[in-house]
Each structure stands twice: as C-alpha cells, then as structure tokens.
Amino acid sequence: MNSRSLRIATRRSPLALWQAEHVKARLCAAHPGLGVELLPMSTAGDRLLGQSLATAGGKGLFVKELEVAMLEGRADLAVHSMKDVPVQLPDGMTLGALLAGEDPRDAFVSNAHESLDHLPRGAIVGTASLRRASQLRALRPDLAVEPLRGNVNTRLAKLDNREYDAIILACAGLDRLGFSERIRERFAVTRMLPAIAQGVVGVECRADDQQLHDWLAPLHDEHSALRLRAERAFNARLGGACQVPVAGHATASGERLRLVGLVGAADGTQIVRGEIGGPVDEAAQLGLNLAERLLDDGAAAILRNLGIEV
Numbered sequence: 001m002n003s004r005s006l007r008i009a010t011r012r013s014p015l016a017l018w019q020a021e022h023v024k025a026r027l028c029a030a031h032p033g034l035g036v037e038l039l040p041m042s043t044a045g046d047r048l049l050g051q052s053l054a055t056a057g058g059k060g061l062f063v064k065e066l067e068v069a070m071l072e073g074r075a076d077l078a079v080h081s082m083k084d085v086p087v088q089l090p091d092g093m094t095l096g097a098l099l100a101g102e103d104p105r106d107a108f109v110s111n112a113h114e115s116l117d118h119l120p121r122g123a124i125v126g127t128a129s130l131r132r133a134s135q136l137r138a139l140r141p142d143l144a145v146e147p148l149r150g151n152v153n154t155r156l157a158k159l160d161n162r163e164y165d166a167i168i169l170a171c172a173g174l175d176r177l178g179f180s181e182r183i184r185e186r187f188a189v190t191r192m193l194p195a196i197a198q199g200v201v202g203v204e205c206r207a208d209d210q211q212l213h214d215w216l217a218p219l220h221d222e223h224s225a226l227r228l229r230a231e232r233a234f235n236a237r238l239g240g241a242c243q244v245p246v247a248g249h250a251t252a253s254g255e256r257l258r259l260v261g262l263v264g265a266a267d268g269t270q271i272v273r274g275e276i277g278g279p280v281d282e283a284a285q286l287g288l289n290l291a292e293r294l295l296d297d298g299a300a301a302i303l304r305n306l307g308i309e310v
Ligand SMILES: NCc1[nH]cc(CCC(=O)O)c1CC(=O)O
Pocket: 081, 082, 083, 084, 152, 168, 169, 170, 171, 172, 173, 197, 198, 199, 200, 201
C-alpha cells in the first residue's frame, strides 16, 4: 500500500474533466489501492473565451495554471489534450505518459446537412481554428467560415441554436463525451489534415518525480510517443503555436514512420503540403526535415506574412 495520494490538476470543461477521470481510472486500475483525486482549476484560456485563441495568446493559456500548481507542489500531475500543449514545456516539467491515440480526424457536425459536399453555397461553417479555416476555404471557397469558440458542449449548443449551418470539431473530443452520433462525416486525413497531436491525451508532471513516473509507465503508448515526436518537432520548427495554420499527422508501421504536414494561408488561397518517410528512430529529425522542406516551398513566406519569424 502507498501512503501517497495523487492530485490531478485539470481544467473544468467537460472534456478536460472526462480526460482527468479517465487517467484517474487507468491509474487506479493499474495500481489498486492508490489514492487519486481531481483538483479542478480555471485557466486564462477558459476565462478569455470571447476572444479568438490566436489573439488571446495561444495554447499555453490552457496549461499554465496547471503547471504552476505542479511546480508549487499543489498538484502532482495534469492531464491534457496534447493538441493544446505547447512544444516547449517549462523547465522541470516533462510528459510522464502519452496515452494510446484515439481517432485523430476532424469531424463535420451539422443537423441539416450530411457532409461538407452537401452544404449549399454560402453556408456558414463555424471554427476558431486557422488550420481548419484554411483547409475549409481551400476545399469550398464559397462557404462563409466564421469564428466559433467555447468548449465542445458550448459549440454544439451554438450549432443547435442555428448560429451555424455546420461546425468542425475533433472526432476524439466528441467520441470521449458520448457525442459520436452527432458526427456526420469523419474527414479523411488527406482531405482535412489534423492538428499536431490531435486525439492524444497526455500526462504532464515534474521531471524529478520518479515514483510517479513508475506509476504512469503502464499508461504509456509507444506509438503515440513516436507520432508526437515527429509531429511536435515539425511544429516546433514552424513556430509551434496555434496562431499558425499548421497541420501534421504521423503514422508508424513497424520500423517506418510517415509524416504528412502542411502550412496554409488563413484564407485558403495557398497551402504548402508535403510528406516524408523514414525510420522510426529518426522521428524528430523527420519532423524537422519536413518543416525545412515546406519552408523552402513557400511556407516561410506564409508565416512571415503572419508576423512569425522562422
Ligand atoms: N482546442 C480544444 C480541443 N483540444 C482538444 C480537443 C479535442 C480532443 C483532442 O484532440 O484530443 C479540442 C476540441 C476540438 O478541437 O474539437
């Protein structure tokens, strides 16, 4: 038996709470008798929901308070959608476990229309993501892409309120929250390339907490780790934030890893896309190499137009 009890810092959104409960359940199943409790917190990202994520200051807004709680010893671990975690972690923090990935694809959600291709001209599609907006506009320049913020439940409520004809969300979040039947179309990744790390839940903790690392080991998935090593290295070279319309998705099969990535102008008029393959033990280098290639192929100009130095 352990005398130590673990505290999981988590945001209060239904998706964040689901993920934290999931990790708690996995920890308790792997280590019967271990005490685990949730410490729900509000983050700057949650308080600034009126603004677009890009103008408000990016994905770090959702994780900083949780990291401070861990660094101050008020919490032991935090559970994140890895999509929301900046590539650079604060000193002293590490990723203690990356869970097996769920569906990485984006979802087309609509009450009246069965797929993106069925939307009438001029239909209003909600998304706050530059990445989704860029790819949507390239696929369907006739649509009106409008901002949509809030947690998953809020976004669905805005759709039901007829503020949009359709919205785009991640399949993984909808599946986790029991909303799978609301998905009308799961976009092939070749059509709507997902965000870096979409669909992967990760655990962040202090790097020096060896006991916790041992407890987390049974939760870790090596395929997710490989995938994220390539995708996050790719993203890091391209500015590493969600102010940038960057997408990337890696898959490993045996000893081979394949990474597809893109950088797009927000208006969808330009998308620079590429693909790279190589040995899994060079995952990070492959991500970096693909980023360099896209920068040479025009991504550098797109990013410079957005004020991002690369
Ligand atoms: N930015 C919010 C966010 N962060 C992670 C997910 C989905 C779950 C995941 O990708 O693991 C979502 C919602 C969405 O984009 O629909």
